[in-house]
Amino acid sequence: MTAHMLALLLTLGIGCTAPQASSPPDAPAPVVHLAVDSYFTGVSEGYASPDDCYARAEMPRSCTFELVFCANGQAGSRAGDVVVSGDYRVENNHALAVLAPGTSLDFDLVTDRASGDSETLAQYIPDVVGRHAQQEWDVINCAL
Numbered sequence: 622m623t624a625h626m627l628a629l630l631l632t633l634g635i636g637c638t639a640p641q642a643s644s645p646p647d648a649p650a651p652v653v654h655l656a657v658d659s660y661f662t663g664v665s666e667g668y669a670s671p672d673d674c675y676a677r678a679e680m681p682r683s684c685t686f687e688l689v690f691c692a693n694g695q696a697g698s699r700a701g702d703v704v705v706s707g708d709y710r711v712e713n714n715h716a717l718a719v720l721a722p723g724t725s726l727d728f729d730l731v732t733d734r735a736s737g738d739s740e741t742l743a744q745y746i747p748d749v750v751g752r753h754a755q756q757e758w759d760v761i762n763c764a765l
Contacts, residue, residue: 653711654694658763660748661688661733671752687753687760688728688735688745690716697761698726706761 663686668674674684687699696709696718707720711730718726718737726737733745753760 652694654692654709655690655711655716655730656692658692659690660753660760661728661745662686662748662752663688663735663743663745671746686743686745687748688726689753689760689763690718690728691761691763693763695761695763696720696726699760704760 662671664671664674665684665686668677668684671685675681678684682699682701687697689695689697690709691697694708694710695706696716697704697706698718698720699705705720705722705724707718709716709718709726711717714730716726716728716730718728720726724737726735728735728745733747735743735745
């Protein structure tokens with residue numbers, strides 16, 4: 622190889638490899654939340670609906686459950702008089718929540734069924750009538 626060809630190759634960078642910067646590790650996937658605040662109501666066995674529970678039970682809180690998944694990432698659950706809150710993320714059509722004091726909840730957004738550490742599989746319906754805003758059905762407030 623002539624000196625002229627060698628100089629041309631070096632000038633063009635052909636045959637030379639510059640040190641490559643190491644690529645940063647993959648950044649974690651962004652946490653996904655539901656686009657809107659979403660409220661769900663469940664009822665104990667023996668009741669056909671929240672309205673049936675409300676009409677027949679002495680204390681509607683004893684036969685209903687509430688779940689909320691806020692657009693800001695907060696989650697809440699009410700069972701009886703106990704309201705707990707925490708955070709959630711959406712993965713594969715499931716809202717996966719960690720609620721205080723350290724309990725977890727897996728809510729299937731397709732079937733509206735929930736299971737978790739402290740509760741068995743339960744069926745929920747979307748709260749489209751605003752029960753969550755009534756004192757006897759309340760859960761966490763997404764606006765706070």
